[in-house]
Amino acid sequence: MTNPIQDVAGADFIFAIGTNTTESHPIIGLQVKKAVRGGSTLVVADPRKTEVAELAKVHLQIKSGSDIALLNGMANVIIAEDLYNKEFVAERTEDFEAFKAAVEKYTPEYVEGITGIAAASLREVARGYARVKNATILYTMGITQHICGTHNVFAVANLSMLCGHIGKPNSGVNPLRGQNNVQGACDMGALPAVLTGYQGVGLDDVRARFASAWGLESLPAKPGITVGEMLEGASHGTIKGMYIMGENPVLSDPDANHVVHALDKLDFLVVQDIFLTETAQLADVVLPAASFAEKDGTFSNTERRVQRVRKAVEPVGEARPDWQILCQVATAMGYPMNYASPADIMKEIASLTPSYGGISYERLEQGGIQWPCPNPEHPGTPVLHVGKFSRGMGKFNPVEYVAPAEMPDEQYPLVLSTGRRHFHYHTGTMTMRTGALEVYYGTEYLEINSADAAKLVICDGDKVKVSSRRGSVELSARITDVVPEGLVFTSFHFPEVAINRLTNPARDSIAKIPEFKVCAVKVEKTA
Amino acid sequence: MANVTLTINGVKVTVPKGTTVLEAATGAGFFIPIFCHTPELTGFGACRICVVEIQGMRNLPASCVTEATEGMVVQTESPAVVEARKTILELILANHPQDCLTCEKNGNCLLQDYAFRYGVKGPGFEGQRHSFSIDDSNPYIIRDLNKCILCGRCVRTCAQVKDRAVIDYAFRGFDTKIAAPMDTPLGESDCVYCGRCVAVCPVGALSYKRLSGQGRVWEMEKKPVTCTFCDSGCEFDLVSKNGKVIGVAAKAPGPGRPLCLKGRLGLELLYCDQPQAPQLKKDGEFTEVPWAEALGLEGVLDKIKKMENKQ
Amino acid sequence: MAEVTLTINGGQITVPQGSTILNAAQKMGVFIPTLCYDPELTIDGSCRMCVVEVKGARTLMISCATAATEGMVVETESPAVIEARKTILELLLANHPLDCLTCGRNGDCRLQDYAYRYGVKEGGFAGAMHQYPIEDDNPFIVRDMNKCILCGKCVRACAQIQGKNVVDYTYRGFDTKIAPAMDTTLAGSDCVFCGNCVAVCPVGALQEKVLRSKARTWEINKVRTTCPYCGTGCNFDLNVKDGKVVGVTSCDGDVNGRALCVKGRFGYGFIHHPDRLSKPLIKKDGQFVEASWEEALALVAEKLGGIRDNNGPDALAVLSSARCTNEENYLLSKLTRAVFGTNNIDHCARL
């Protein structure tokens, strides 16, 4: 996020696109509700009529995967009606002309044909966004989980720069991260092309600095491959061994059957986790890890706030904290790795990572710190891009609408979209074992519109089979107007409803994010 | 020494011969509630809260007085045991004031701990209740016998010190109570206010007057300290709240540890941030006395003063 | 900003104009009991527990709702104030089950604190008692409206923190009760079980079901940490008893204040779940067998080292975790790059 969570409540205008905030990020949802109570305008763009959509002044119930058309359409109106922030565009951005040209064809009428949103509504929302003092944009997976995910993000950024709603309080571009430490995993260089703090592996001086700190001659320069490419490589035999720590790709990745097949082909698979997950079951060696309550460390939340995790109890059985296991594996492989505690690891991170340079456990005792925090005196940075973008000038990246990779057809006439539920989390590994959450919300269902249900002669509670070109699952149907005609929805929390057997592994060409939000399916009544 | 091996809740446990089932079980990490028994006091076997199930025995024996024998098979929390404990708790609570709200023992009371553990909320029997008046006839100890569960710990610990044995069971049946001879208040008895009985009372029947109203158990910290006034080496607890020592309490009244009042007062003077003035009985009435008198140091101080004057 | 100076219990204090007497007293470290007041919620001024004596005023003033003014002279524990507080407590206790013996809030209950402080043993008025059934038809929260003192904090927390309006005052007079619409149970309402009402309840009327049945308040050790679920990064206290996490309670988090969602507050049960892996496992003939750490680590080192040496570093690939700590992600990146010799590391951020 460019801005802190607490900032949301102070925005005059909140544009939430592809985020079911109150269910997936309940506490950020509270900020949204607070803003609405205080008189701010809330606009929600989402194919589903979610709880947060019900709170909105305007709900743009767009067709799945048409976000770029919508965002470009808003830009079109704002430019056409001369509502954009000329000063900001002139002083702080570049490539405006190219952007202007690109959005020219996205007139509200043209956009209506793609998104299904009335031209008048689009105009109203665009004007609202442009005219207020502070407007914030919130988004999550609804934006990124498309083949055009990166372009969607560009479209969002373009819009905020156009109106100068960035680099100041109560505004900004705010992706809400789905997992506790996605931000931190990225910050720490758990990515193929960057080391900590997004320092590219391709840069000689960066590699040299890390190599010397790690006591090595050199480090590999060739950028690595992404999850999807790893699984692809495994199934083709180019990847022979994998080490998986605390992830469950069998359930979380698209086209689950393919993932199982790929992992099965590996010569050697190590999984380090707290439960024997669907992925761990495929492993050759499973290493028992400590849970968050059993170790010290830090998480970085979605607003870049680094916060302490503290050990409250001893690990169960012989489980060990992941950091200790990793040290032991390195040592066993002839590279001695020794740290007295995670605080020591953080010292090393700070010494190699400019944005974490001022972060230490001593300081974190006083509360979390938002990076960039380059030195011990620096207070941290709640709002990014104040006065200047990190790259200097803000660059407009014109993007074009492309249709989702798989559109409904005669054989698979419905669109399936997936997401989260309030009472559960991710692949359910934890939330199915709490003694409370799964008791209250124990079975998953398929949301289907009454019109579609009528066509298929499905009643509420009927068992149905949902199939795509890749697989099928069975679950019961819930007839609801939360989804519009033509769309069905369910979550990916429940192992017994392994919905990712159906989803499309088609990925965004830049960020390689799979298109979870759109795939073509058919629904049949079973019993 | 000969050993015996028995099975407790499915686990084999080996202990020296002569060990009680209670000691064997708690030594192996199993929980058994106790009221009348304490490690410092000899077996008594009256309250029966410590019952367990032993294969081949017809009744549920009291584990604190049952010796562990070879091959014994014990269950410490079988349904029958739990049922029996619940009944005992219900019977006690039927005649116990619902006073935890303001009771000084709240938070450190065995009756309460066990009621919580076994989910006994209140009296199962609407029983007849005592309405003894609260005995605060002396400046040191408050006795509220409405809360007494007649475990007898106070009686036995008092009798451990030669020439004390101030209190004992009196009357019978429902009227049974712990009392000084002739049922006089403590203030009029031979009681020396050492606090041994307060230290062992499992409930709120006995409490220190000087700590009453000063804070709740969970707000207080205790630090052990050894008295040096005589060479008995009695142990006391310094009781503090918010970092301030507010009182001194008797700890671990073992045999040969008299835990006298003088010792406690001396420690109060030494450690308390604001020691309360001592009181002694004179002509049957409690009156405030100077510290030197309370601690029996008048003679010594006089002598010191004289010597200093001479110089 | 304009300031005012007033005298409280003989000491002078200067506060910004608009501060209440309560704010001023707290700033001075002077204790005033409150039941319906909460710094995060609108002021209700209904319980009257916080009354103080203000020189020149005809009646006792409600300190949480009375602005401090220049030259005001306040007494917070005068005989009249104490008398009033005692009466309020007696009235509350007259219709309160004397249940501290087994109540889950025993030791952390404002009613109990104040009763002890002012030496009010029980209701001076033997009043009619409510006989509401205890509501526990959901796995998260137990509601015992017999213990409710009608402070209304839960109503305001649900509306002002959670934005839900699930519970409200219903009925009138002696029958007044806090309930969801139509007097159903929480399970029958729109409640999302965030437990934010439980976090503000000053007594035992609202309790965390598991936590309060497993441990007494004084047995608990609290450890502040960060939520392992979504990316918001809420802070909370793990409640630990005998080496086990028995519950979660709110602290004052940087991001979330005292608010939490149902997962953060009630989703800790997995920590001690019997399915937790407790020993390294090695697959032999398609079956997992338990192994020692030495054996498992040696096998991992041998196999991965073998692939690296025979097939080249890029035949290895690593998935790190958005669930693990920063330090662990860093070490796995280091392991991958420095020891395995490849940049093939990713995680499921994209999912």
Ligand code: SF4
């Ligand atoms: S006063 Fe206390 S120690 Fe003595 S018998 Fe009663 S409960 Fe037991």
Ligand code: SF4
């Ligand atoms: S003695 Fe124990 S059970 Fe009785 S009132 Fe006191 S704390 Fe409660």
Ligand code: SF4
């Ligand atoms: S709510 Fe408070 S006063 Fe009431 S029973 Fe519980 S602890 Fe006691």
Ligand code: SF4
């Ligand atoms: S749990 Fe949350 S939603 Fe339910 S009543 Fe309480 S505050 Fe409202």
Ligand code: SF4
């Ligand atoms: S349930 Fe608790 S918070 Fe709500 S009104 Fe009653 S006492 Fe107050």
Ligand code: SF4
């Ligand atoms: S408590 Fe809920 S909203 Fe807060 S971090 Fe955890 S899962 Fe997210």
Ligand code: FES
């Ligand atoms: S403790 Fe054994 S009978 Fe009392």
Ligand code: FES
């Ligand atoms: S706290 Fe002031 S009236 Fe309730």
